[in-house]
Amino acid sequence: MRRCLIGRATVNNAKRIHLATGNAHKVQEFQRLAEAASLGVEFVRAASMPAVVEDTGTFIGNARKKAAALKAILPPEAWVLADDSGLCVDALGGQPGVESAYFAGPQGDGVANLRKLTEVMREVPAGKRGAYFVCVLVLLGGGDGVEQVFEGRCTGGLRHEPAGGSGFGYDPLFVPDGHTKTYAELGDAVKNGISHRSRAFAPLAGFLRVEA
Numbered sequence: 001m002r003r004c005l006i007g008r009a010t011v012n013n014a015k016r017i018h019l020a021t022g023n024a025h026k027v028q029e030f031q032r033l034a035e036a037a038s039l040g041v042e043f044v045r046a047a048s049m050p051a052v053v054e055d056t057g058t059f060i061g062n063a064r065k066k067a068a069a070l071k072a073i074l075p076p077e078a079w080v081l082a083d084d085s086g087l088c089v090d091a092l093g094g095q096p097g098v099e100s101a102y103f104a105g106p107q108g109d110g111v112a113n114l115r116k117l118t119e120v121m122r123e124v125p126a127g128k129r130g131a132y133f134v135c136v137l138v139l140l141g142g143g144d145g146v147e148q149v150f151e152g153r154c155t156g157g158l159r160h161e162p163a164g165g166s167g168f169g170y171d172p173l174f175v176p177d178g179h180t181k182t183y184a185e186l187g188d189a190v191k192n193g194i195s196h197r198s199r200a201f202a203p204l205a206g207f208l209r210v211e212a
Contacts, residue, residue: 015041016044017043017079018081019043019046019081019082020049020070020083021083022049023045025168027044029188029192030043030081032192033192033201036193046070048073049066049069050070050073059086059098059136059151060151062098063083064138064147066138067082067140070082071140078141081137081204082137084098084136085100085134085135085196086099086134087100087132088134089117090130091124091128096117100113100170101169103116104116110168113169114162114172117173118161118162118173131156131157131158133156133170133195134151134152135151135153135197136149136200137149137151137204139204148207150200150204150207152198152199152200153199154194154195156179157177158173158174159173162184163181163182163184163185164182164183164185166187167182
């Protein structure tokens with residue numbers, strides 16, 4: 001859902017959008033989403049992403065901060081997309097949430113994060129293992145002050161043990177509602193149709209089609 005619009009601009013030059021991330025998995029996922037939507041956009045990973053301290057305490061604040069940092073070092077006409085996403089677990093009061101990437105420490109180790117969540121949740125019974133993934137996208141573009149914010153969520157629950165070899169992060173532990181397999185077992189084609197990132201991407205794609 002479109003959350004915010006500042007100024008007006010077309011996105012005729014948004015056939016290439018710079019992603020404010022060094023995460024190759026995210027770049028691939030965004031590109032697959034664009035192709036599935038028949039959207040003629042190339043997503044490019046930041047060649048030199050400025051260091052950003054994600055300290056706002058909110059998904060939208062962190063995404064805005066990352067987008068602004070990358071936009072500041074690119075030509076004025078460049079378009080930038082930043083996302084902040086995470087897993088919110090009911091039994092943990094919404095943690096790890098905005099700290100999902102650093103749940104096991106500041107090193108941002110995905111394997112360690114998954115291991116820690118598995119252990120922390122080990123004694124939590126099946127009926128209390130609800131969780132949801134959330135993704136907030138912030139699009140900044142052109143020289144006209146355009147900002148668009150989109151959000152997507154996918155609700156589900158957590159397995160007791162990780163399963164599946166695809167995906168990344170907490171994917172092997174999360175089972176989306178309506179499914180019996182984890183994100184990591186469902187495969188990219190299915191995941192990209194239901195994921196939090198795809199649900200945030202859908203209105204972004206609609207915006208780009210209308211404005212391009």
